[in-house]
Amino acid sequence: MIVKIIREVDALFELTTLDRSDFNQLPPESECRYEVLTSSNGLSAMCGSAHFPSQCEWINEEGGGFWCGVILEGAVAIEIGDSEANYLKENECFIWAEENSLPMKHIIPEAQRLSTIFIRVPHELAQNCDFPEHLYRPTNTDVKNSHGILNFYKSVTSGKVLSTANEITTCDYEGPFRAFYLHAKYLEFLVELRKQLVGENTGEQSIENRRISYAERLLKARNILIDEIQTPPTLEELADRVAMCKSALTAGFRNSFGLSVTEFSQERRLTFAYNQLKNNRMNVSQAAYSVGYSRAYFSTLFRQRYGVSPSDVFKTPVLELIN
DSSP states (O other): OOOHHHHHTTTTEEEEEEEEGOOOOOOOOOOEEEEEETTTTSSSEEEEEEEEESSSSEEEEEEEEEEEEEESSSSSEEEEETSSSSSTEEEEEEEEEEEEEEEEEEOSSSSSEEEEEEEEEHHHTTTTTTSSSGGEEEOOTTTTTBBBSSSSEEEEEEHHHHHHHHHHHOOOOOOOHHHHHHHHHHHHHHHHHHHHTTSSSSSOOOOEEEOOOHHHHHHHHHHHHHOOOSSSOOHHHHHHHTTTTTTHHHHHHHHHHOOHHHHHHHHHHHHHHHHHHTTTTTTTHHHHHTTTOHHHHOOOHHHHHHSSSSHHHHHHOOOOEEE
């Protein structure tokens, strides 16, 4: 009797496995495997991981409902339109509500394995979910949000949400009961995330009270260094502009992007100068001054980075360099 019930319920779900060939928007050198569960009411969930051998980014359409999930391993930055990037790292969960489908840029900051769980509740179904009203409302896409993605919240994941996520990733059931079990666990995941969202978990701070701040400041610091490549701010100036102390900025920046503030700025400046020399747009002195270095110091840093002098690159713009 139980087996018969499970088989009848199984008809309500579809469980499929996706690999790299199913994700055309991903970089060609990446590898991935995700298991996707879809139900007859439109709810969908996916669990799996992807391996990225280097820093990369891609864009695909997301939206049309209520999204939530957790980063189990790795990190990713998310951008929509002109909004600042929102950075998600290991053991952080998120929620995002949007009525319309929008192009979303995903940024992988470095070579890594990214393991995630995502759940999408369609727009019609999401309106009937008992989430705080201010977190799910139609948005005006003409309004630019300068403080991150509108209706996007994140938080450190609670123990109960992580426990449920672990039960999903370690599920060893096969056959019809697997979809039945996973559907139940995904619903449990939603329930536990809602508890955290509204602060019902004892001792847990609600997501809505932990609006993105620390990660936004680190992304803002990174964007400043990219935009002001010719006259980058000092560490003290950068810390002041993103409202962080120097020690927190230094530690957080290296942890998030794999380089110190100075190393990141230097790499960007040298890369810019190299491209100017390679394409004969500037001579050595011009390239050095364009990124705020004296010619002598620039030449020293350039040789350390590329193994040749800047004049070699300028004279032979087609020179292939081995990093």
